[in-house]
Structures are given as C-alpha cells and as structure tokens.
Amino acid sequence: MNRLSVLDEIFLRSHRGLGTPIVLQGLWRTAEPVHPALLWRVHRDLRTGPLGRRVVRSRVPGARPRWQPNESAHPFTMTSEPIPVAAILEWADRQGEDLNPETGPGWRLSAARLDDGGCLVALTCSHALADGRALTLAIDNALSGIPLAAPVAGHSDWADARGMWATVLGGTARALRRGIPARPVPNTDREAVSGGRKSGDRPATLATVLQIPARDWNRVAVAHAGTANSLFVYVIAKMLWAGGFQPDTIAASLPVDTRDEPRVDNDMSMTEIAITRDDTPASLRQQARRAYEHRMTSPGGIPEELLQVIPDRWAYRLAKGAGERDILCSNIGNLPESLLALGPHACTGVAARAIHPGLRLDALPRTRLSGYLTRIADTYTLSLVSLDPDAVPTAAALTALADAQLSALGLPSTRW
Template identity: 40%
Template sequence: MTSTRLSVIDEIFLRTHRGYGVPIALQGVWRTTGTVSRDELVRIHDRLAVGKLGRRVGKPRIPGARLRWDLSPGSLPLECDTEAVENIVAWADAQADVPLDPQYGPGWRMTAARLAHGGTVVSLVCSHALADARGLIDAAAQSFSGSAVPEPISSPGSDAADALRMILTVLVRSIIATARLWVSARARAELRAFATSDSARTPPHRVRKMRSVVVDIDASQWDSAAEVAGGSANALFVSVVAATMAELGSPAVIVDIPFRTGSGDANSIGMATVNIRGDDSPAVVRAACKAAFAAPVGAPAGYPPEVVQLLPHRLAATLTSTPGRGEVLCSNIGEIPPALSTLGPHRSCGLATRAIHPAAIGPLPCATIRLSTYLSRMDGRYTLSLVSTDDALVESTEELTAAVHRALEKRNLAGTPW
C-alpha cells in the first residue's frame, strides 16, 4: 500500500510543478496493429481514474506535518485524435503539452490516435509526483486487465502527531550528526563535498525542445551481447548510453541510475551516481555500478533528509534540485507485466516507457540532465527510449538517432526505430 504521506523524493517532483525545476511526467506509449475501439479506450480511462493514479496531494492543517495523499477520481477527458499519426514519437512528444498538477488536479492524462498505416497508438502520462515508473506500469496493468479498484488510502493520522514526529526526528538526528562532525573527518568531508557539489556539476541548460528517439532491440541479442562482454543487461544499457554520449561529443559522463527501494512511497526510488566513459566495457560498467549502489546519493554526514520537508519551497529546492547529481539518467524499467501486452482484444506491438516534460508555466526552467534514457523489456524485445533537452548536446532528432545507432553497432547490436 502506498504511504499516506509524501516522502522527500515525492516532494522534489511536486516542487517542479511549482517552478522549482523542470516538470517531469512519466509516459507509457503503446501501439497496436489493430484498431482499438473508443468504447474500450473509455473503459481503460475510467478504470485509471479509480486506480492508483486517482489521487492528489492534500495540505495538512498543522505546520510541520507532511503533505498527504487524498483520493481524487477527477481526470482530464480522454482525447482521441481524428487525424492519422505518421510519426509516433513526435505525436507522443506532443502529449506533454498540457500542464499536469498532482496537487490541484488532474495529475494524469490519457490520449489516443489512429496510425496512418493501421492500428492505434495510446499515450498515458502522469506527474512523477504521483508515481514512479513502476507505479505507472502497475496502474496501467490494473486498468488494462480490468482489475482496477479504488486503492485504499488509510487515514494519514493526526497532523499534529505527524508534525511532532517530524520535528523530533529532524532535531534528534541533526544533533547527532552535528556532534559527529567534531570527531569524524569523513563526515566533515561529506558535508564539504555536498556544499560544493553544485560547482562541479554540468552547468544547467535552458529547456527549449525535446528531441526523442525510440528503438527496439531483439532481447536475445541484447542478453547475449551483455554475457559475452562480461556484463549484465543493465550494464550494457549504461554502456550503450555512455557510448551514445561519446558519439555526441562527451567521452566521459556522470550517470544517475535510479533503483527501487520498496519504501511504499509514491516514488520508491534511490539514486546511485557513477562516472562512465564511452569506451568502458559492460564488465567495467557493471563493477562501477555495483560500487555506486553501495553508496547511493543521500543527505550528507548523517543529517536527516526529512529536514527539507520543514523548509520553505525555495530553500528546499536549493538543497534538493534533483534526486541525483548526474548529467545523464539511465532508468531500467525492467520486465513489463503480461497484462500490458494487449489493449482490449488487440496485441500490443510495442511499448515505450520514458519521462517527458509537461508544459511549464512562466519562463522555461533550466535542467542539469542533458540526456534521459529508459529501457524496458516486453515480448522478446528491449525498447530503448532517449530524450534530450540540451541544444548544445543534440541539435536534431536525426543527430540523436545516428548517435545511438553507432553506439549499438559498437556492441554488435541493431535497433529498429519507431
């Protein structure tokens, strides 16, 4: 069951919708060879409204208490485009052009269109504050299979009790951490590194336009290439992405790798950061990732991460601009549940999972992540999705497409573009 209160990570993604960073929405894109009827799409949409996505952020009445989750079946209406879609990826990019609001609603949106060469394409997007990638996949699986029911959200309890618990937790752990600074050189080094980390990061760039590529790769070939190179499927993923960055002019990159924590929060993720070169083998990448997972990104020197939940938005955003520190994101979504391999009576012939950026209100914000990449597996194929918002890195979709194909070729792999 999802936690009744927002975590530190949940609030980071919520703040991006308030102008503190780039808003992030998770997206699943399905395509079928058969035409899915509007009635079936309506049924899926209605199930989503009463499933895991049917909630919003509620404000506590007592200062110091954490934000809570409330049931909210409201949603944006299902939209079915009448014009046939030629370019699936460009159409999917355009589905981000709507402000999503996980607090005042709605925080998710479903759209569909017919394909020019036959079939249907469906997009489901939700604010990253509402769910992580696995949460979105689980919500879609329930709605596709017809098993979606209102998720029980137990009472968050007394706001006063939560505020007292938060204040005591932050106060006690902060006192212990401060005392530790007097006797631990390592703790002092961690705090110094955290205080100066922004100066070492890639300078933020102004987000202007997404450039996206989606390719399918045969799963048996991918797994075989990983095994031959002494790595894993995930290490090969990071290796291919690093090689893509090298093709784009960045031979060495800092990579953020999210992983599941099973915390029960909307975003049950931790973040590991690793330095990778484009010519590193999957075996080298695997060893580097293993070391990074043993020391994930977190609050420095033993200070409680919950302290930012007691601070004003502006100050909290300064301390936690993103969950990670890298310029590249590699998110392995993993195996897709069988329930998502069909849309109504029609077999899905492709599923891409990724994050995109909904329309921001006011001046376009800046980002430090230059390239976001996502990998998922379904029906004997891996689908690799890449999204760049950095004009200095990628000038065109064609450039990004060429770079990823050259990176795949270096691993004796071939990708089929969407």
Template identity: 45%
Template sequence: MDRLSMVDEIFLRRHHGYGLPIVMQGLWRSADAVDVRVLEAVHEALSRGALGRRVVRPRVPGARMRWEASTATHPLRYETHPVEDVVTWADARADVDVDPEYGPAWALSAAPTPDGGTAISLVCSHVVADARGLVSAAAAALTGESPAPAPARTSDVSDAARTVGGVLIDGTTASLGLVFSAHRRRELREFREAAAADRRPDSTHVTTGTVSAILDVDTAAWDATAAAGGGTANSLFISLVTAVADAAGVPMPLHISVPVDTRASHTVDNAMVITEVVASPDDSLSDIRRLSREAFARPPMGAPSGFPEEIAQILPDGIANRLTVGAGERDALCSNIGRLPRSLTSLGPYRTTGVATRAMHPGLSADRPASTTTRLSGYLCSTDDIYTLSLVGVDPQHFGDPGRLRDLAVAELAKRGLAARPW
C-alpha cells in the same frame, strides 16, 4: 503512507519551477485500430485507480503534505486523423497540463496510425508515480484489478510531532557524531564538496526543449551481446548511453544517475534512491558491471550520513527549494525499468506491437527555460521478445535534432552487432 516522501516533494518543487519539470509517460502501439470503448474502459479504471490522488498541504506547521483521493480527470483524447510519426506525436502528448495538487494528475490519449494501428499515451505527474508505479497502475487498469485500499489517514498534529521529533533526535545524534567521529566529519565534507560541484555554473546548462528517440532490439540478441562482453543487460544499457553521449560531443567521463527501486509491493509511490556511476567510452561491459556493483554498495545520494532527509520537509519553502534543486542530477540518467508485466502487452483483445516507458519534461520553451546538469536520459524496459530503449536529449547544444539522436543510437547499437528498429 498517506504523507509525501522527500522524493515526492522534490518532484513537486520541480513541478512548480524549481528545476527540470518531469512527467512519466507510458506508450503503446497496436497493429489494429483499438475500439474507443476499450480505451474508455481503461480510462474509467484509471480514474478509480492509484493515479487518482492529489497533494494536500497541511494546516499544522511541521506536518508533511499528504495524499488525498481525487476523481479529477482529463477526458480521453482520441484523435481522428492518423499520426505519421508516433514519437513526435508522443512528445506532444507529454506536454500536457497534469497537476498533482489541483488535478487532474494524469491523462490518456490515443491516435490512429497510417498502417491501421493505434498509438496510445498515458502521462502522469512524477509526483504521483515513478516509472514502476505508472506500470503498476496501467497493469491494474488493463486487468480490471481492484485498486489497493487507501492508506490510513493520519492527523497533521501527529505527523508534525513525529516528523519534527524525529528530525530533532536524529539531527542531534548526527551532530554529536561530527564531534566524536572523524569518519562522519569526512563524510560531511565530501558531501558539501560534491554539492558545491553540482552547483558550479560550468556544470549546468539551460534547456528550452528536448528531443527523443525510441528503438526496439530483440531480447535474445541484447542479452547475448551483454553476456559475451562479460556484462549484464544493464551494463550494456549504460554503455550505450555513454557511447551516444560521447558521439554527440558530451565531455567524458560521464557522471550517470542510476535510480534503484526500493519498493516492497506494487505501489505507485516514488520508491527509489539514486546512486552514481561514472563511465567512459573505453570501459568494457565487465568494467561497467563492476562500477555499477560498487555504486550500488555505496550509500545513495541524499542527506549526509546520519542526518534526516525529512529536515527539508519542515523548512520554509524558499530554503528547501534551494537545498533540493537539482537533487540527484548528473550528466546523464540511466533508468532501467525492467521486465514489464505480460498484461501490458495487450489492450483487451488487441495485441500491442510495442511498449515504451520514459520521463519527459513538459512546458519548456524559450520563455520558460530550466537549468539542469542532465544532458541525456535513457530508459530501458523489456517484454519477452523486445528491449525498448528510449532516449531523451535535454541539452540543445549536443542534442538539437531528434533525427541525429536516433541515428547515433542506431549506429552505436550496430557497432555492437545489434539491429535497431526505430519507432
């Protein structure tokens, strides 16, 4: 589809300062120095791929914003001096000006490491791709795969008619449902109560920056620990994030946003919905597995049952911003990106020694703070041999030191018999 989804527009509003700004970042480490010509080829392939697009605003009221191909690129940045701390370097590379409307929407950077290897960062605006989308775009660039054909162009007039008509029909149906259904009225009341709770002053905090840690754990050991506790790899992930937050002093229980991938093909689009899992440090892995199963069975976060989400896409910006600010945010985020394609474990002839994926929050400072409920975010991806856990502390009160965040994660993994290798 050539039109932005509701999720796309939420991330676009965050880009413009209505909430916590977000970019996606993929990271690679190699044991050898990667030839600049290899990275130039990857950069060229990315420029022709799915990340090469931008947002165009409609000329007809009621039409949604649309996608248009874009060739705007940041030049490849290949530093000459070795970087001592790959994670600190990656944090700095995530603070890049990627613009989904005026471009460029992505950036590729690299730097040598003291051991003779190379660190590589690919950043894109969350508006143009989610984590799986970034992985898909990177995999296509590394394998030389031809980009998918652009979606058929739709006119603003036809999209306005479809969108406004759908909102009117579905909205009227949902409103009538409130008249005749006590269940629908209860759903709406619960939705409004939850939304009001999310906006309570004591549920949000102001952040002026982030800290992060990245750790590798053997796949076999991770899976064995999860199975021994009656859980899954994802249960162990949620349990670890909960334990790290608890050790840092975050109030419990922890309300966790869990993205669920809804894509049916290898697209870069933000194809996900958000559900909520509420976990406590005392929950076993089997408890968390059950809580997760129950959460996935519930309707995802979003508009009240029956009401079309597209209504926020045709409202004036000011109203839509107020309605969607903080959408999907809870105390923590646990995003399991899953198994990465084998193509991401090498860069041409160079074998990678680590791959990580995460979301970051550029532009935060004392002069440009952001208000959010999120205190800690976790991201998990895996290859055949390694699970990579990326943690991003968003609350300065509880996560003000990247060394402490790393040490807390190492300690919680050790309690479960897992040896961590920090990046």
C-alpha cells in the same frame, strides 16, 4: 503511506517551477485502430484506481501533505484525424501539459490515430504520483485487475508533525556534533546553450524510441561479460561521448526500485557511478553492483526530512540538482504481459519514458542524455531523451547516435 515522501515533494515542487519538470509516460502502439469505447473503460478504471488522487496540504506546521482520493480526471481524448507516424513522439510530448497533482488531475489517457492505420495510446502521469515501476503497476491493475497493496493508513496531522520534528531536530543535532556540513556545490560545468535564442526557436528536448530483440541484447551482454543493465549503461555513455561530450569521465545516475510489494508511489532511491572511456559492460557490472549498496544521501548526515518542514524555496535550494548527473540510466525492468494487448488488439510496441513539459532552454538541468530500458516478452525497448540541443540538434541525429552505438555492438534495432 498516505503522506508524501521527500521524493514526492521534490517532484511536486518541480510542477511549480522549482526544478526540472518531470512527467512519466507509458506508450502503446498497435497496427490497427483501437475502439475508443475500450479505452474509455480503461480510463474509468484508472480514474478510480491508485492514480486517482491529489495532494492536500496540512495547516499544522511540520505535518507532511497527504494524498486524498480524487476521481476527477482529464477526459479521454483521441485525435479526430490521423497523425503521421514520424510525428508520434512530438504528439506524445504534448500530452504532459496541464497536469497538476495538487489541484488535479495529475494524469491523462489519450490516443492518436496513425496514418499507417494503427494507433498510439499514451498514459501520462505526474512524477509526484508515481515512478516508472508504479506506472506499469497502475496500468496493469486497470487492464488485468491484478491487485495492488493497500495504502498504509497515516497518523493525524498533529501526530505526523510531532514525528517529523523529532526526526529533524534529533538528526540535525547529531549531525552538527560532527561539525557543520559543507554546503552542496551546484554543478557549473553545463554551458549555457540558449545562445541568445528565444525558447521557441527549438525544443529543449528531443526523443526517439528503438526496439531490440531480447535474444540479441542478452547475447551481446553475455559476450562482453556484462548484464542487460550494464550493457544499457554502456550504450548511453558511449552515445554521450559520440555526441561530443569532452570530459573523460561521465557521472551516471541510476534509479533503484526499493519497493517490497506492488504499490503505486515513488518507492525508489538513486545511486551513481563514474564511467571512464576504458570501462566495459563487465566493469560497469561490478561498479553498479557496488553502487546499489550505497545510495545517495543528504550531505553531512542531515536528515532528508528537513526538506519537508522548511519553506519550499529553501528546500529547493538545498536539494537543487539532487540526483542529476551527466546521464540518467533508468532500467524499468520487465513489464507485465497484460500490457502486450489492449483488449483484442495486439501491441506492436510498448515503451516507458520521462518527458519534461515546459522545460526552457535557459533552465536545462545537468543531465544531457536520459535512457529508459524496458523488456516485454521478446523485446527490449530503449527510449531516449536528449537534453543537449547543441550536441543533438534533431531527433534524427539522436536516432543516428543510438544506431551507431548499437550497430558497433552488432545489435539490430527498429525505430518507432
């Protein structure tokens, strides 16, 4: 589809300060230097691939914005001097700056030489352009040439506007026959954490990346009558409680991949589960299975397309906090094996995650802890982002929280 979806526009508004900024990132580590010429070729293929596009707004009221090819891109960059291995995620966080899916470019390919002789490569992309699965498809296409589904041709602006207004007016009328839906109640249980501090005193987010052997992860999941996914959700919830979260129930949001063919877009929905201190990987397996059959929807049956035909600030107020819960557990799944190497250079680690460039301490979302799980070959990679500076003051503290929960389950892990 060459028109933006409701989800695309939610992520697009966040780039203009209306919501939590979200940028996706794929990371590759090698034990040896990667020649810049190889990465320039990858950059060229990405520039002409599905990420090479930008948003164009219509002047026809009600017509959705559309995607237009855009081959302009941030140039590929590599650090001139090696950076410390201990600082790789701080460097990676900075790669999310100055991305704009409207004026372009909405993505960046960059690399850093490491002081251990290796290299870190980062593909960073506005969430308006792609979700986590789509980002892996885009890089797989650039590295291996695996074809992607062609975009579906769209209608004219006038035809799109007619269809949108028919959906919105008809759906709203049917919903109102059942009564005026209750106004969404914003979450208010997130205490202010700024404490009078200036935003520059400490980062709003902290991150760590851990690798776990797949055989151990799967062994523990089976031993607890769970799955790789329910074990993942269990670990993230246990980390939040260990960090001082007081309520006995944790609300978890779970993204669900809804694509039926390999296409680079935001083809996902959200569902949620409530986790109690008595839950286990086995009980969470059953909860998640039921939850995947019931996705989050707009309140009162009002068509979600309403968000695309009203002014941005109104849409932001109506959708504020949509999908945000206490934790986010994003299981991105198996990564293509083409990502195991960059040309002749074998990768010692591959990770995927979201980052939040420009997030202020006085604008933290409800979500306190986000986890992103991927598997490639014989390794699971757990990428963690804390959005709770009071509970988790340093990246080392975040790593310690994860280590404690993994160790309690008998899971060995290696920090990046």
